[in-house]
Amino acid sequence: MKNTTLxxxxxxxxxxxxxxxxxxxxxxDISVSTRNEVLRMAEEMNYxxxxxxxxxxxxxxxxxxxxxxxxxxxxxxxxxxxxIEEAEKYGYLVITLQSNENFELEKKHLQLxxxxxxxxxxxxxxxxxxxxxxxxxxxxxxxxxVMFDKINKLVKCSKIFIDDQQAAYNAVTHLIxxxxxxxxxxxxxxxxQNSIDRFLGYRKALIENGIEFDPSIVYxxxxxxxxxxxxxxxxxxxxxxxxxxxxxxxxxxIAVGIIECFKQNSIKIPEDVAVFGFSDWFMSxxxxxxxxxxxxxxxxxxxxxxxxxxxxxxxNNNKIPTIxxxxxxxxxxxxxxxx
Amino acid sequence: MKNTTLxxxxxxxxxxxxxxxxxxxxxxDISVSTRNEVLRMAEEMNYxxxxxxxxxxxxxxxxxxxxxxxxxxxxxxxxxxxxIEEAEKYGYLVITLQSNENFELEKKHLQLxxxxxxxxxxxxxxxxxxxxxxxxxxxxxxxxxVMFDKINKLVKCSKIFIDDQQAAYNAVTHLIxxxxxxxxxxxxxxxxQNSIDRFLGYRKALIENGIEFDPSIVYxxxxxxxxxxxxxxxxxxxxxxxxxxxxxxxxxxIAVGIIECFKQNSIKIPEDVAVFGFSDWFMSxxxxxxxxxxxxxxxxxxxxxxxxxxxxxxxNNNKIPTIxxxxxxxxxxxxxxxx
DNA sequence: TTGTATGCGTTATCAA
DNA sequence: TTGATAACGCATACAA
Numbered sequence: 053m054k055n056t057t058l059x060x061x062x063x064x065x066x067x068x069x070x071x072x073x074x075x076x077x078x079x080x081d082i083s084v085s086t087r088n089e090v091l092r093m094a095e096e097m098n099y100x101x102x103x104x105x106x107x108x109x110x111x112x113x114x115x116x117x118x119x120x121x122x123x124x125x126x127x128x129x130x131x132x133x134x135x136i137e138e139a140e141k142y143g144y145l146v147i148t149l150q151s152n153e154n155f156e157l158e159k160k161h162l163q164l165x166x167x168x169x170x171x172x173x174x175x176x177x178x179x180x181x182x183x184x185x186x187x188x189x190x191x192x193x194x195x196x197x198v199m200f201d202k203i204n205k206l207v208k209c210s211k212i213f214i215d216d217q218q219a220a221y222n223a224v225t226h227l228i229x230x231x232x233x234x235x236x237x238x239x240x241x242x243x244x245q246n247s248i249d250r251f252l253g254y255r256k257a258l259i260e261n262g263i264e265f266d267p268s269i270v271y272x273x274x275x276x277x278x279x280x281x282x283x284x285x286x287x288x289x290x291x292x293x294x295x296x297x298x299x300x301x302x303x304x305x306i307a308v309g310i311i312e313c314f315k316q317n318s319i320k321i322p323e324d325v326a327v328f329g330f331s332d333w334f335m336s337x338x339x340x341x342x343x344x345x346x347x348x349x350x351x352x353x354x355x356x357x358x359x360x361x362x363x364x365x366x367x368n369n370n371k372i373p374t375i376x377x378x379x380x381x382x383x384x385x386x387x388x389x390x391x
Numbered sequence: 392m393k394n395t396t397l398x399x400x401x402x403x404x405x406x407x408x409x410x411x412x413x414x415x416x417x418x419x420d421i422s423v424s425t426r427n428e429v430l431r432m433a434e435e436m437n438y439x440x441x442x443x444x445x446x447x448x449x450x451x452x453x454x455x456x457x458x459x460x461x462x463x464x465x466x467x468x469x470x471x472x473x474x475i476e477e478a479e480k481y482g483y484l485v486i487t488l489q490s491n492e493n494f495e496l497e498k499k500h501l502q503l504x505x506x507x508x509x510x511x512x513x514x515x516x517x518x519x520x521x522x523x524x525x526x527x528x529x530x531x532x533x534x535x536x537v538m539f540d541k542i543n544k545l546v547k548c549s550k551i552f553i554d555d556q557q558a559a560y561n562a563v564t565h566l567i568x569x570x571x572x573x574x575x576x577x578x579x580x581x582x583x584q585n586s587i588d589r590f591l592g593y594r595k596a597l598i599e600n601g602i603e604f605d606p607s608i609v610y611x612x613x614x615x616x617x618x619x620x621x622x623x624x625x626x627x628x629x630x631x632x633x634x635x636x637x638x639x640x641x642x643x644x645i646a647v648g649i650i651e652c653f654k655q656n657s658i659k660i661p662e663d664v665a666v667f668g669f670s671d672w673f674m675s676x677x678x679x680x681x682x683x684x685x686x687x688x689x690x691x692x693x694x695x696x697x698x699x700x701x702x703x704x705x706x707n708n709n710k711i712p713t714i715x716x717x718x719x720x721x722x723x724x725x726x727x728x729x730x
Numbered sequence: 731t732t733g734t735a736t737g738c739g740t741t742a743t744c745a746a
Numbered sequence: 747t748t749g750a751t752a753a754c755g756c757a758t759a760c761a762a
Contacts, residue, residue, distance in 0.1 A: 394755095396754090396755055396756085397755065397756065397757095398755075398756095408755090408756080408757095409756095409757080409758075412755095412756065412757060412758085413757090413758090416757085440755085440756080441754090441755050441756075443754090443755080443756095444754075444755035444756045444757090445755080445756060445757080447754090447755080447756080448755080448756050448757050448758090449756090449757075
């Protein structure tokens with residue numbers, strides 16, 4: 053059964069297509085009687101406007117593309133929920149694609165949504181992404197794009213993120229205040245801005261508190277498999293007998309890997325070693341010991357990013373110039389039993 | 392900067408639009424020389440075909456709509472990942488919407504993706520969904536739709552799911568074999584098929600093992616907030632002093648709520664009470680005690696559902712009739728320390 | 731081998 | 747108040 057079209061309605065009602073169109077859209081230059089007739093018949097024949105045709109005509113798809121590293125990451129799934137819900141309020145639908153932390157995939161998926169003529173794009177960069185020519189090409193094309201969470205500071209577009217450096221600083225300061233002195237960091241890859249910032253916040257907190265920064269207790273987690281990265285790096289740490297009394301992990305999942313390894317080695321948390329996470333995944337509130345961490349507003353970030361993006365889209369439509377925004381969302385310390 | 396169109400190319404190259412179109416699509420009835428010219432110029436002018444126009448023309452959007460109860464549910468986020476990845480292989484993009492376990496939202500979102508002219512739909516029903524007229528309307532419209540996980544047996548469309556009754560039966564049988572006799576069930580709402588089936592499996596296992604089914608130790612979790620449902624129902628259970636020695640929970644999250652409540656009441660698992668979950672979320676492998684559960688193939692389910700859907704779409708296109716399929720995916724018991 | 735004409739479903743301009 | 751017509755970008759049957 054094919055969909056009912058304006059033409060179908062016009063035939064049945066024996067009036068012109070344009071009259072039908074106008075009636076449906078509530079134009080005032082159509083008589084009330086015909087309008088009612090049209091409305092009734094549209095209802096009866098279950099008329100559904102073809103959004104593709106409208107898109108072609110209006111040059112707007114009412115669709116936005118979202119590219120994130122991984123849907124299964126709890127933080128990003130929160131963001132995505134925020135995006136989808138907010139977009140719908142404004143009549144936009146969302147096409148989602150993952151980069152899997154892979155630069156080539158990110159580029160390819162950007163192409164795909166561009167082909168689809170999305171009105172705007174939301175992106176959180178992959179760990180591999182160093183240069184952003186692919187993003188700049190989009191901007192040049194005048195398609196609004198908003199970066200969130202994993203951003204690149206050099207790109208000229210709106211961004212929404214947290215103050216990673218400050219958050220890490222707060223976390224490590226908390227550890228220091230609790231009396232921990234030999235604090236290791238389990239950091240992420242060298243490329244992403246938030247990985248860098250969290251590291252800088254860590255180091256700053258040490259230095260400001262008169263604790264020497266020791267590169268030998270910096271552990272790199274860069275296999276995109278946080279739990280195992282945390283676990284195996286903890287084995288390494290244990291074998292190195294370096295007297296670490298606390299660990300600041302750059303994600304909750306790494307922290308959970310750490311905790312698991314300590315458990316298996318009968319090392320007490322926080323008595324022997326404290327562990328601090330980052331992101332506040334649900335899991336962290338129910339493992340033993342419960343994990344101290346940084347609360348990061350995922351849903352809020354998705355919502356806000358979408359608002360900004362849609363604002364830019366509508367600005368574009370109305371030919372009013374857009375001002376680039378940088379929005380920094382607040383985080384908070386969640387102190388639990390692991391520190 | 393507007394996108395380059397075929398017309399733009401045809402002007403620059405001084406040949407007809409249709410020649411350009413054919414050249415780009417590699418039709419053999421175009422000379423190699425002009426084809427190369429066209430290709431070169433398309434590259435140079437960064438030509439991106441307008442998928443909307445193609446959709447309008449071909450009556451195919453190469454888009455599928457997915458409606459799930461919640462993206463943040465780890466099981467569904469796995470399914471969604473499978474769907475998106477598989478769809479891309481066949482050149483399809485995915486629009487995702489949530490029902491939030493709400494029937495009205497489910498209906499509305501179904502409408503939205505239909506308007507968008509998606510080529511097919513993947514859906515997992517909300518807890519509230521009793522009757523499926525909204526689904527049947529889609530089928531009548533000849534838009535392929537495949538149901539997965541939370542299905543309705545009466546609807547005439549392909550379905551992919553697990554044998555919930557058998558899985559629950561296996562879980563409870565395991566408990567019985569371990570010596571537990573007074574086994575409570577924390578079940579989900581009365582409506583969803585998988586909730587019903589898991590309950591039936593539970594009861595069957597009891598009866599087959601000569602254990603009387605006792606409705607007084609059936610606890611209903613229907614607030615769509617599994618963790619708290621588990622937690623508060625456990626408080627209720629404790630107050631009832633009913634000598635329960637094991638609990639079969641219908642989801643891992645409920646089980647985690649149960650465990651949390653027992654912990655707070657210093658009740659030992661599995662010594663005092665055993666707890667069994669369902670779904671094998673990652674969390675379950677790291678909490679204390681680790682949770683015995685049923686492994687449910689989310690990624691696989693998304694992948695398979697997408698394959699079936701796309702198959703049906705292509706069948707439709709080629710006017711070859713589609714046979715409705717029912718695919719049952721295997722599950723397995725994961726035995727850990729909570730039983 | 732190439733070009734012309736038509737139509738997909740809708741909107742918008744201009745006449746009637 | 748209504749209708750005819752063109753246009754959006756593309757694909758295709760058919761003519762040249």
